[in-house]
Amino acid sequence: MRIFDRLFAALLVLGVLGAAPVCADTSIVMVSGWTQIGAGTVIVNALSNEGVWLLDAPATPTAETGAILVPFGAISPALTAKGNWYAKPGMGAGATKIGVATGGNPSTIYSVRVTAATTAAALPAQSLVNGIICKAPSTNTATIFIGPAGVTAATGYPLMPGEAISYGATNATAINFVGSNASDVLSCTGN
Structure with missing residues (x-):
């Protein structure tokens, strides 16, 4: 198993499998030994070559039994714990950095149509x-x-009829809009 883990990490380092970026709302956490990183739902990004072990446990774990290894550059799916999430540096490292986003993906979809x-x-x-x-x-x-607060036809990004644009905004109020007339609509969806 360790040989496979090291080979997988090496492929990620070489860019063969591609390392995923950290999300803008991710907290960077240094873990050494078993470190509690949250309860409920978390998404973890392994930022160091060693990867990171994740384990759902009611108290601080003492071994990797039942743990999930997230290799370097990989992002875990949204994981929901019955107890608490603990992380430990992978592949024998003393300490490692990880990105932790809590809350997981929302279960509702936002949709709005504005004039x-x-x-x-x-x-x-x-x-x-x-x-x-x-x-x-x-x-x-x-x-x-489309643009920030106070957007105008001179400063905004133009959306012609039939065109679309996406943003990694954390609140829909960050998206401001102004029309060339008062009858056109803007349809938006996200979660």
Whole structure:
């Protein structure tokens, strides 16, 4: 098993399998020995060559029995614990860095359809984990401009009828829009 783990980590380092980036809302945590990293649902990104062991346990574990190894650069799926999540450096390392996102993926989908005005407005408030995508339906007759608060036709990103754009926003209110007329719509979805 250790030979396979080292081979898999080597392939990741060489870029054969590709290392995944840390999400913007991820906390960077240094673990040494078994370290409690959270309860409930977590997503873990192994940031060091050694990878990281993860274990759901009611108290600090003493061995890797039943633990999951997340190799270097890999991101675990959303894992839900019955007890607490503990992490330990993989492959005999003394300490390692990991990225930890808590809460997992939301179980609901946000969807909104707003009519653009000729003055800037923000989308209605909605917390997001995975970001949002906004589309100007093909039935629109003019351009909608997307950007931060106070966006204008001169400063916004133009969405022509039928075009879409996505953002890794953590709240829908970060998306502001203004229309060339007051009858076009913007349709957005995210979670």
